[in-house]
Amino acid sequence: MGxxxxxxxxxxxxxxxxxxxxxxxxxxxxxxxxxxxxxFVHLPGVVGATRLAELMSHLEAxxxxxxxxxxxxxxxxxEPYADSERFTLKTVDKLxxxxxxxxxxxxxxEMLEPIEALSGRPMQHVDAMLIMKPPETGQxxxxxxxxxxxxxxxxxxxxxxxxxxxxxxxNGALRFLPxxxxxxxxxxxxxxxxxxxxxxxxxxxxxxxxxxxxxCSSIYTVHGSLPNRSTAPRAIVRLGYQPxxxx
Ligand SMILES: O=C(O)CCC(=O)C(=O)O
Numbered sequence: 001m002g003x004x005x006x007x008x009x010x011x012x013x014x015x016x017x018x019x020x021x022x023x024x025x026x027x028x029x030x031x032x033x034x035x036x037x038x039x040f041v042h043l044p045g046v047v048g049a050t051r052l053a054e055l056m057s058h059l060e061a062x063x064x065x066x067x068x069x070x071x072x073x074x075x076x077x078x079e080p081y082a083d084s085e086r087f088t089l090k091t092v093d094k095l096x097x098x099x100x101x102x103x104x105x106x107x108x109x110e111m112l113e114p115i116e117a118l119s120g121r122p123m124q125h126v127d128a129m130l131i132m133k134p135p136e137t138g139q140x141x142x143x144x145x146x147x148x149x150x151x152x153x154x155x156x157x158x159x160x161x162x163x164x165x166x167x168x169x170x171n172g173a174l175r176f177l178p179x180x181x182x183x184x185x186x187x188x189x190x191x192x193x194x195x196x197x198x199x200x201x202x203x204x205x206x207x208x209x210x211x212x213x214x215x216c217s218s219i220y221t222v223h224g225s226l227p228n229r230s231t232a233p234r235a236i237v238r239l240g241y242q243p244x245x246x247x
Contacts, residue, residue, distance in 0.1 A: 022048075022051065022110060023048075023110070024109050024110045024112075024113035024114070025043065025045070025046045025110075025113065025114050026113060026114065026117055027041070027043055027114050027117045027118060031043060031117075031118070032117060032118060032120075035118045035216060037178075037179070038176070038178040038179060038181075039176065039177075039178065039179060039180055039181025039182070039217060039218045039220065039221035040176040040178070040181075040207070040215065040216065040217040040218070040221050040223070041118070041215070041216050041217075042207050042209060042213065042214075042215050043114055043213065043214040043215070043216060044209070044210065044213045045210070045212055045213060046114055046162075046212065046213065046214045047110075047162060047212040047213075047214070048212065049212070051105075051110075051212075052164070052211055052212045054101065055101070055102065055105065055162075056164060058099045058101040058102055059092075059095070059099070059102070059130060059164075059237075061099070062092060062095065062098045062099050062102075063092060063130070065098070066092060066098065068090035068091065068092055068130075068132065069090065069091050069092065069093070070088070070089070070090065071089045071090065071091040071131075072087055072088055072089045072139055073087075073089065073139060073141070073142075073192070073193040074192050074193065075191060075192015075193050075195070076191065076192060077142040077189075077192060077193070077195050077197065078139075078140070078192075081140055081227060083137070084139075084140075086137045087137055087138075087139035087140070087227065088133075088134045088137045088138060088139060089131070089132070089133060089134075089138065089139045090130075090131075090132040090133075090134060091129055091130060091131050091132070092129065092130040093128075093129045093130075094128070094129075095128035095129065095130065095237065096125065096128055102128060106125040106128055106239065107124070107125050111125070111160075111239075112125075112241075114160075114214065114216075115158055115160055115216070115241045118158060118216055119156055119158055119241075119243070121156070121243055121244070122243070122244035123158065123241040123242065123243060123244055124241065124242060124243070124244040124245070125239065125240070125241055126240045126241065126242050127150075127238070127239065127240030128237060128238070128239050128240070129237065129238045130235065130236075130237050131235070131236050131237070131238055132233055132234070132235045133171065133172055133227070133228035133233065133234040133235075134228065134233055135228060135230060135231050135232055135233055136228065136229060136230070136231065137227070137228070138171070138172060138227055138228025138233070138234055139227060139228075140172065140201070140224070140225060140226050140227045141172075141223070141224040141225045142193075142195035142196070142197075142201065142224050143177065143195060143196045143199040143200075143201055143204060143222050143223070143224040144188060144193075144194055144195045144196055144222065144223070144224065145180070145185060145186065145188070145196075145219070145220050145221065145222055145223075146159060146219050146223075147185045147219045147220050148185065148188040148194040149194065150219075151219050151240070151242065152185050152219075154219060154242050154243075155218075155219070155220070156242065156243050157218070157219035157240065157241070157242045158216055158217070158218065158219075158240075158241045158242075159216065159217050159218070159219060159221075159238060159239070159240055160214050160215075160216045160238075160239040160240075160241060161174060161209075161214065161215045161216070161217075161236050161237070161238055161239070162212075162213075162214055162236065162237045162239060163209045163210060163211055163212065163213045163214075163215070163236055164211055164235040164236060164237065165211060165232070165233065165234050165235050165236070166208070166209070166210050166211060167207075167208050167209050167234060167236075168208055168230070169206060169208070169226065170228075170229050170230045171228045171229070171230040171232070171234040172225040172226045172227055172228045172229075172234055173206050173207060173208045173209065173225060173226075174206075174207050174209075174215055174223060174225050174236075175201060175204035175205060175206045175207065175223060175224055175225055175226075176204055176205055176207065176217060176221055176222070176223045177199065177203065177204050177205070177221065177222035177223070178205060180220065180221055180222035181217070181218035181220040181221040182220075183220065183222075184220060185220065186222075195224075196222060199222060201224050201225075201226065204222070204223065204224060
């Protein structure tokens with residue numbers, strides 16, 4: 001794995017330290033209201049520079065150990081995109097099982113506090129996956145709900161996307177359809193990867209973010225992203241939290 005396999009090298013990319021590492025971030029009442037109304041919210045600077053560098057270094061070790069999985073989405077939805085036969089996507093799933101450092105951080109107060117503030121109840125970590133769009137060919141994601149794939153019966157499930165790289169229109173920042181979390185699970189086209197052909201990616205609200213930012217959404221919020229046409233990888237880690245259950 002080269003230096004840029006999961007995103008940019010930590011140096012230079014994570015210098016924007018907006019908070020002390022290890023200090024939990026409490027979303028404002030406006031953040032919480034926005035999350036409830038729109039089904040997504042941008043929480044800037046949740047993870048400080050030092051913690052982000054630690055997380056990236058442990059992630060690099062995981063990728064060195066297990067490599068990436070080729071997870072490119074197939075299907076006719078790709079046809080409108082120029083060059084779509086070259087689309088690529090690299091992932092590494094189950095990060096909590098692969099790294100003790102990630103496991104402990106994912107269930108730390110530092111991470112749980114912002115998630116629990118959004119949900120208003122105790123939450124537990126259940127999923128963590130690195131999603132890397134390689135330079136120039138990193139695939140688009142057509143509009144879809146993650147509930148079409150998993151956790152459909154978990155209306156309180158929160159997806160928290162930790163940004164390792166800055167995201168832009170050019171490299172495929174996340175986009176969301178405000179209010180769509182109130183629709184429940186809607187029927188998806190299931191030929192190829194499940195998606196929603198009636199919803200145009202251009203109608204989704206783009207949320208460019210910086211390294212260390214969390215962008216949180218409901219399991220039902222319709223979202224997608226454009227391809228990565230930049231010359232650098234675009235890496236995020238998709239984290240999943242559901243209401244806490246005693247073992
Ligand atoms: O990485 C992206 O741009 C989108 C990821 C996504 O839509 C998903 O994991 O459900």
